[in-house]
Amino acid sequence: MIMTSAVTPVLPADCTLPNWLETCLLSHRVEGERGTPPTDKSNSELVCRAFEFAYALHQGQMRASGEPYICHPIAVASLLRDLGGDSAMIAAGFLHDIVEDTDVTPEEIEAQFGGEVRRLVEGVTKLSKFNFQSKTERQAENFRRMFLAMAQDARVIVVKLADRLHNMRTLEHLKPEKQRRIAQETSEIFAPLANRLGIGRFKWELEDLSFKYLEPDAYRHMQDCVSEKRTDRESRLQLVAATLRERLEEAGVKVVEVSGRPKHLYGIYRKMERQQKAFHEIFDVAAVRVIVHNKDECYRTLAIVHDAFRPIPGRFKDYIGLPKPNRYQSLHTVVLGNHGRPIEVQIRTLEMHHVAEYGIAAHWKYKESGGSSNTQVTTDDEKFTWLRQLLEWQSDLKDAREFMEDIKGNLFAEDVYVFTPDGDVVSLARGATPVDFAYRIHTEVGNHCAGSRVNGRIVPLDTPLQNGDIVSIITQKNGHPSLDWLNYVVTAGARNRIRQWYKRSHRDENMARGRDMLEKELGKNGFESLLKSAPAQTAAERCNYSSVEDLLAGLGYGEVTLNLVVNRLREAVKLHQPLTGSEVAQSDPEGLLAEAVTSPSRSHSSTSSDSPILGIEGLLHHMAGCCHPLPGEPIIGAVSLGSRGIAIHRQGCPNVEPVPGDRLVPVSWNAGDSKNGHRPPTYPVQVRIEVIDRVGVLKDILSHLSDLQINVHKAQVKTFPGQTAEIELGLDVRDHAHLEQTFNQIRKMTDVLKLRRLSQGE
Template sequence: MMRQYELVERVQKYKPDADVALLNKAYVYAMQKHGRQKRASGDPYISHPLEVAAILTDLHMDESTIAVALLHDTIEDTTATRAEIDAYFGEEIGRLVEGLTKIKKLDLVTRKAQQAENLRKLLIAVADDMRVLLVKLADRLHNMRTLYYMRPDKRRRISEETMEIYAPLAGRMGMQDMREELEELAFQYINPEAYQTIRGKLSDLSGHNEPLVESIENELRDLLVANGVSDARVKGRQKKPYSIFNKMQSKSLSFEQLSDLYGFRIIVDELATCYRVLGLVHTNWRTVPDRFKDYISNPKQNGYQSLHTTIIGPSRQRIELQIRTQRMHEVAENGIAAHTLYKDGRVKSGEVSDDETTVFGWFRKTISALAEGDSPEEFLEHTKLELFQDQVFCFTPKGKLIALPKDATPIDFAYAVHTNIGDTCVGAKINGRMMPLVTRLNNGDEVEIIRSGVQVPPPAWEEIVVTGKARAAIRRATRLAIRKQYSGLGYRILERTFTRAGKTFSRDVLKSALHRLGQHDVEDVIAAVGRNELSSSDVLKAVYPDHKDERVTVKPNTEEGWVSLPSAQELAFRVPESSAPEQDGENAGKGPALLPLRGLSRGAAVRFAPFGAVPGDRIVGIVGEDESITIYPIQSPVLQHFDDEPNRWVDVRWDIDSANEKRFRARLSVNILNEPGTLSEITGAIAMLDVNIRAVQMAVVADDFAQATLDLEVWDLRQLTQTINQLSALGCVATVNRVFE
């Protein structure tokens, strides 16, 4: 474990005049507040903030940032308060620590909304001071390094969050070393089998290829020295397992087909020397077409600069080369942390240099736009779309540079220029030629948008665009167009739900709950209910948080631990009078399994249509004459008999979380060739998708064809859809249809 005196010594090595008193004071305060708290590993909790601070010393951060690292968990996990930290350490450090603190009590309905709101809070704090991001990334890195001590389910959840958000965010900030380590650590928990396989193959190759790598380094170095470039440093390195896995997946290659497992860097002192080295390399070895990129004259938005080229180099090997100066190399490795203002704590606008403002101004602007998202869930989606994709650079006819995610379309380009231009877009010229709006843009394209004053963006555009800004604008326009269409239905659904709960519904009662529902307008809530984007029971819960009927669970009475629905009959259950407790954390999987639904009253008798519904289906309840409720999927043909009786319909929704470990029954009717081996091929395809076959019935309908009825057990609708698609692709299958009651 890192010791306090070791931390101080590390800071003094790169900053001899550091405020040692501040560091010692922060350490003592954190140690007293965390007291006897322990990590999952059994280590004292104070070891974590010390290690986070040590990571930041590798980036040569100023002592204020190191102090924030020592204090970063005090508000969240101890009795410390913002006011107390302000009093002891000043308002600046208090603000940074608060920016790193998760919102403990979020008054929101869904778990996803809570996660999104915490991310929104973090990014808004980052927009105000980038040092918040540096401490957060260091915090995540140390947590990933010690993730082994957590439960397996928690390891996977944290690793997926790291891979989806924090590793790409580090990359977007130019911190490639940190990104690679975060990806490697997450990869080994998300896909341990692939990680171990690739790591083993790389280990086998390492000893074999080491002489070859050294030979290439020497030949490149000799070429440069012979031409008067004696100060260049040449270094080869093996690519990381996740980088290799990603390339194998994206290009559908096997490990043996990869020809560029090693990359080489040439680092020089002067910018002009970069181009001289490039000329020498291209003169002596043949280049691979379309593999040259000049990020020096056209830097990436995060400040990254380098020359990239691929050659058929020494020993006829395909070699990827990066050529850069030492300063460029520091920025490439440490990104935002390589800039002087983040080492010295100079964060006020008047003290930031022009190049640093240019480099990171785009990030603050992007976060400000994201903060205005329509809902927490959309904010989370837009954040991933805006921040975490590879980019292409396009130009307006006047030469303005527009950076867009990879696979962006002219529609994305139009919205990137201005929302009004996107809303009125009807066509586009790419490099002077009229092209479809679905065209994927490439680096260097010049895009001219054709507009019409009567245009309204069609809802189908939402499936075409890839940027969060475009998607949000299209959704907003779509909402305005269809709000009236769904408001009436949503109002009636809410009115019935509130009446059953003994409450009175009106538009006014929704106003106080808008923030809990993640909506900005009462009419948006009503329309969302009408479109089945929001459950009426969730709205009831938001308006009346003390109402106890927001969740109903049906206890199974089978040995399998789940509801069994034989095709010959319906199996009825009585909803328990007292709500069963939530099962999560360490208690997940213990005790009786539950079938969770939302929208039913306690004490109601509930039955399910056989083979009717799996999580992901939209479901409704129909009230019988005996006041019992039968649950149907919305596609069930039986429901047409109740079209004229809307008072019997009950708004019901699944309440299954991502940790669900139970399967649900569904039935498929498959028209197949009547020949040997057909059934084996079908069952094999189903087994490959981790679907359980409960029963099979066969009936010959013609000399060449048979009808197979398959009773399956699946996790959810997505897996069932994959199964249908997989079976449809088989040559022995004519048709596949899902069977409803």
């Protein structure tokens, strides 16, 4: 275990200790010297020990800016303290990079600082010590882990947001390509997360900093525009604020604050883009905020505002009656100010203001007397249903790219508010349909949905819902999802539930397909024993499946690739290698994984012959059109009765069975011919793909094939009402291994249900 001594840290001038930390350290040491415990153990001892521990371990490490690395944990801990974080959060701020950047283990952190701090640090730590197939997969696993930790304790994501905010503040020291990558991730994930948690001060700064690196020219232009008009804008805001303050005092409304608030640069830029307007055409680039004592005074203030200034129709929003999903509450109205220009007025209570600024952190910074500062978000917290849905959906998404797309879509989604017949408010993504509503209520309601009523009228299931609609679902006992629903549902939850139902209804078929694929790759000897071994279960869990059967079904359905499964099996066998004797044999019976190769084809020995087919050199021959043999597959020659010479078939081709033995010629592929340039570059193959029928599925498949540089010489689609669709493609591939690689890429697509190679006449 690593121990640290309580020495006074010496930092360079450009990295000074904040006053709060100096006070904490001084109090801690003075009381320690007296031999008495600190006066506030939770806010002093733990924080000081965490700082000293991080200081010792980060000594000698430098940031890209050239400053000591410890400056970063100090800045993160300070941000968390400003949010009102408790001692465990602040300690985690100091320690959040320890596991990733040093040899300290989570067990050592728990031994020194307790399980609470360990959980926070582990939730933030990246998965840098695992091997992933791609950056997308690594990113997806990082977020899966973070969201799971966040479900147990929402403080995890607050620590991560503080970490990301300070990194964004110092981003100028990195290379441009890394700046853009980090800024893009911040814009797509972390700023929306801050918004979902209601931490407005983090959200605005993260958005502006991302904007600075992603759109530098537009950012500088916005800075110039805002600076030029600042004096006029501030004078208008002051005049409106003074008028409101006077009118409110006359009406006897006790005002906490009336002030002007400039809107952040990215917010103004997005409004310009959305409305296709120039800066001078955007009037509400700033707002007047009125803070009062209670909810009743909010509505009284609204009446006074509308009496003092002319309200603009259609620009009033009541977020007190219908709070945003992040619990933001306020009254927003746009009025014509003293100068005849529109200006936004926001009205809220002091408590609402704290929630708007600090979001979930308002629990810690402004907790009621007797309240706990260790407020945690659980899956039962109705105020964070979006988090529960994220966690439900991520368990269904095995493909890293699809997981990231759904996460981004859910975080960015604008909400529409509808009501159940009992008057409960349900928030859905804009454009949601009754099917989305049904699945939000319960999975079984969605699976048995047969119709819907909106405001008392029966409407089609693809009807977009509007704010204030009262929705009820008509269910049937024998009802089940329709594949057509995938063409119009907009929420990830509904889409994935429909797919999951379809996969479960074909589970046995998918398991059989997955088993065949894996057995073909690894061979039959010892295959059944391998599937029952501990490494197989470990591999399934690393692929985010709870059992080997689920893994085989996912492989057959195309959720996970064959290469990934084999690689995870290899890693699992290595993990179990410390076992000896019979245990090793049980982990890898017959040495399957030691001998397995990434492609099922085996190369023949090279030869100097110029003919692409060995055994018929100099004879007239052609590739049989019935089975389209590929290099790497076992082949046989059959002498044709006509003048076409010898037809080359795949071994096992039905058309070879009736051919007399005296007309069969043993042949094989010339592995060395590809090096000599004599082998034709591609061979034709016919494939049939069964897919979920939706708009754009053929385009997506062709896009995947284009990325693999596969030529498609034929495409035909057959659709059947209410059923799956069939796509027949003619592909040009180099050899059998190339075909298997192509099949693996197509099977990865979520909408692909079956994929097989065709023979002539099918």
